[in-house]
Amino acid sequence: MDGGVRWDFAGKVALVTGAGRGIGQAIAEGFARAGAAVAAADLDGARAEAVAADLRRQGLRARGYPVDVADRGAVLDLMERVVPDLQGLDILVNNAGIYPNAPVLDMEEAEWDRVLATNLKGPFLMSQAAARLMVARRTEGAIVNIASTAARSARIGAAHYCASKAGLVMFTRVLAMELAPHRIRVVGVAPGLIRTREDFAPGPYVEAALRMIPMQRLGTPADIASAVMFVASGAAGYVTGETVFVEGGLLSGRPLPRNT
Numbered sequence: 144m145d146g147g148v149r150w151d152f153a154g155k156v157a158l159v160t161g162a163g164r165g166i167g168q169a170i171a172e173g174f175a176r177a178g179a180a181v182a183a184a185d186l187d188g189a190r191a192e193a194v195a196a197d198l199r200r201q202g203l204r205a206r207g208y209p210v211d212v213a214d215r216g217a218v219l220d221l222m223e224r225v226v227p228d229l230q231g232l233d234i235l236v237n238n239a240g241i242y243p244n245a246p247v248l249d250m251e252e253a254e255w256d257r258v259l260a261t262n263l264k265g266p267f268l269m270s271q272a273a274a275r276l277m278v279a280r281r282t283e284g285a286i287v288n289i290a291s292t293a294a295r296s297a298r299i300g301a302a303h304y305c306a307s308k309a310g311l312v313m314f315t316r317v318l319a320m321e322l323a324p325h326r327i328r329v330v331g332v333a334p335g336l337i338r339t340r341e342d343f344a345p346g347p348y349v350e351a352a353l354r355m356i357p358m359q360r361l362g363t364p365a366d367i368a369s370a371v372m373f374v375a376s377g378a379a380g381y382v383t384g385e386t387v388f389v390e391g392g393l394l395s396g397r398p399l400p401r402n403t
């Protein structure tokens with residue numbers, strides 16, 4: 144159950160990147176609880192395996208895999224293992240992402256490259272490999288890209304991150320058009336501010352952010368997982384190319400008090 148909805152992904156195989164913690168872990172757990180066989184992949188292979196082992200202890204189907212989504216060889220190795228291990232691939236969630244901070248005046252070229260490689264090239268490599276498999280196997284699949292409100296709303300110190308997520312939103316649209324004839328949908332989910340850990344941001348930052356969120360609460364990893372399951376499910380069978388913003392109203396407008 145999630146938000147009152149009982150999702151059913153029995154017989155489906157879902158691959159989630161960045162599943163070792165945070166939002167990716169919640170997405171992996173959501174699919175496993177809904178009956179899918181889950182491949183939990185992460186740069187930190189031990190953490191991915193720990194998440195999968197925990198799901199297996201609950202009687203669910205999951206396996207952990209190491210992967211660097213920015214490395215084409217590692218991505219191809221992952222696909223070669225997941226498909227025989229779990230007997231197919233129906234859903235890919237490109238969740239792995241990094242968000243360091245640096246103003247452009249001080250930013251190292253290597254940091255720019257690392258963010259773009261993980262957040263934008265990674266989803267390209269993963270989607271290409273997954274879609275080739277889905278097309279070859281005639282799978283009616285779904286690819287879900289985890290973007291961010293940073294795709295639309297600029298954030299100081301995050302030029303690389305904002306550019307990577309804006310790029311991912313457009314990549315989602317193009318890939319959706321190219322894969323539609325193959326009956327593969329491609330959808331984005333853009334989280335707002337999500338409390339993945341108690342210490343995920345300094346207190347004053349959180350207080351200031353809360354004043355900008357009409358729903359007056361931070362999001363939870365489960366909020367994102369349920370949106371991902373909705374867009375991956377048959378309930379969203381005519382949705383493709385779009386990115387769903389899951390942000391408590393953060394981007395709806397400017398939270399200025401009314402002038403009297």
Ligand SMILES: NC(=O)c1ccc[n+]([C@@H]2O[C@H](COP(=O)([O-])OP(=O)(O)OC[C@H]3O[C@@H](n4cnc5c(N)ncnc54)[C@H](O)[C@@H]3O)[C@@H](O)[C@H]2O)c1
Pocket residue numbers: 160161162163164165166167184185186187190210211212213238239240241242261265289290291292333334335336337338339
């Ligand atoms: N937390 C938020 O408030 C928030 C808001 C908007 C968008 N997002 C997006 O959601 C996604 C998950 O964020 P999170 O807060 O859970 O992050 P997190 O840092 O808690 O977890 C990210 C996971 O991705 C893994 N990872 C990093 N680089 C990788 C790579 N090259 N290959 C494979 N795995 C890699 C990390 O090891 C980690 O386990 C990211 O794409 C992020 O940009 C998060």
